[in-house]
Amino acid sequence: MSNLDLACKMKVLLATGGVWCLVFATGVAGLVYQVVWQNYLTRLLGNDTSCTAIILGTFLGGLSVGYYVCGRWSRRATDPFLVYGLLEAIIGFWCLLFPNIFELWSSVTKLWSFSFPFHLVWQGLTSSILLLALPTMCMGGTIPFLTKGLSTSLNDSTSLHARVYAVNTAGGAFGALLGSFYMIPAYGLPDTMRLTSVINLAAALFFTAYTRLTPRPPVLLGSKLSRRIPAREQRGTDVKKKLSYPKWVLYAVAFSSGFYVMTLENVIVRLVGLSIGNSIYSFSIVVGTFISAIAVGSLVFSRWKTVPAGFLYGNQLAIASSLLIMYPWLDSWPYFYYVIRAALRPNDIGFFC
Numbered sequence: 001m002s003n004l005d006l007a008c009k010m011k012v013l014l015a016t017g018g019v020w021c022l023v024f025a026t027g028v029a030g031l032v033y034q035v036v037w038q039n040y041l042t043r044l045l046g047n048d049t050s051c052t053a054i055i056l057g058t059f060l061g062g063l064s065v066g067y068y069v070c071g072r073w074s075r076r077a078t079d080p081f082l083v084y085g086l087l088e089a090i091i092g093f094w095c096l097l098f099p100n101i102f103e104l105w106s107s108v109t110k111l112w113s114f115s116f117p118f119h120l121v122w123q124g125l126t127s128s129i130l131l132l133a134l135p136t137m138c139m140g141g142t143i144p145f146l147t148k149g150l151s152t153s154l155n156d157s158t159s160l161h162a163r164v165y166a167v168n169t170a171g172g173a174f175g176a177l178l179g180s181f182y183m184i185p186a187y188g189l190p191d192t193m194r195l196t197s198v199i200n201l202a203a204a205l206f207f208t209a210y211t212r213l214t215p216r217p218p219v220l221l222g223s224k225l226s227r228r229i230p231a232r233e234q235r236g237t238d239v240k241k242k243l244s245y246p247k248w249v250l251y252a253v254a255f256s257s258g259f260y261v262m263t264l265e266n267v268i269v270r271l272v273g274l275s276i277g278n279s280i281y282s283f284s285i286v287v288g289t290f291i292s293a294i295a296v297g298s299l300v301f302s303r304w305k306t307v308p309a310g311f312l313y314g315n316q317l318a319i320a321s322s323l324l325i326m327y328p329w330l331d332s333w334p335y336f337y338y339v340i341r342a343a344l345r346p347n348d349i350g351f352f353c
Helices: 003-045 049-073 080-108 118-150 154-213 231-237 247-276 280-302 311-342 348-352
Strands: 219-221 224-226
Touching (some): 003 049, 003 118, 003 154, 003 280, 049 080, 049 247, 118 154
């Protein structure tokens, strides 16, 4: 192997490593933001489960809209890394300025009551949407463009998308705990936002340079280096596969899955609040646990070459069975936690346990 080939291969490996590090880091940033936004908005809405549901619904709704819009847009994008960098730049600058934006909005709404239920719903949703819609939509739009930029073919895109989602989600689980247990106590809300925004701005710079310096970059998929295949070549080689289920069935399953998962998360937030108190720590623990499980599932799925026949049915049956098993024990969870808590000493170690 010549020195030129070796240098080229090292450049590819370093670039690929940078991509995956930033995929993880931007996931960390996303959940740090969610925890910080939760703290900020509870100043307006109050710190109870209804307010948490409004904030969480706005956050997930923004991700969903961004994912849908950018997913369709990514099909026509000729430079997906450039668009990805632009989205990260918008997130970074918005979060860099968020403390000032929040103070401005607080002065505008100082006469609002946010009283339950009617005023809390419309005033809370209005505040959440105005403060969170733009960055969360950009967050939701990053993965479609990143998958489009890294994929070498339509066949590769399925497993690659799952891997990108798994790495990004694993970063999010870490970010939820890092933000609540370390960054906010150490730096406060404004500085936590500003420090975390550096991650998104760094990602914007990296991917802008990545697409300019290597317009046809090789990427690492699995354990092999492969050259990017232009879209016009993909159209001639990719084969459209027949769906095993009608589209409306898949959409219905996806919607209902999101519905019951977030419903369960709200129930768990309430139960944990009854056990250890309704604080940002309990919220972060629940969110971190949920996201960790999702990341593991996505990582396992990304290793599969093909999806087994009947997997969707078996997956939903397993979820339904596990929920039925959990149901009789839910009202006993606060007591079980009290038993565990009684076994721990009231010191710093016991607090973190």
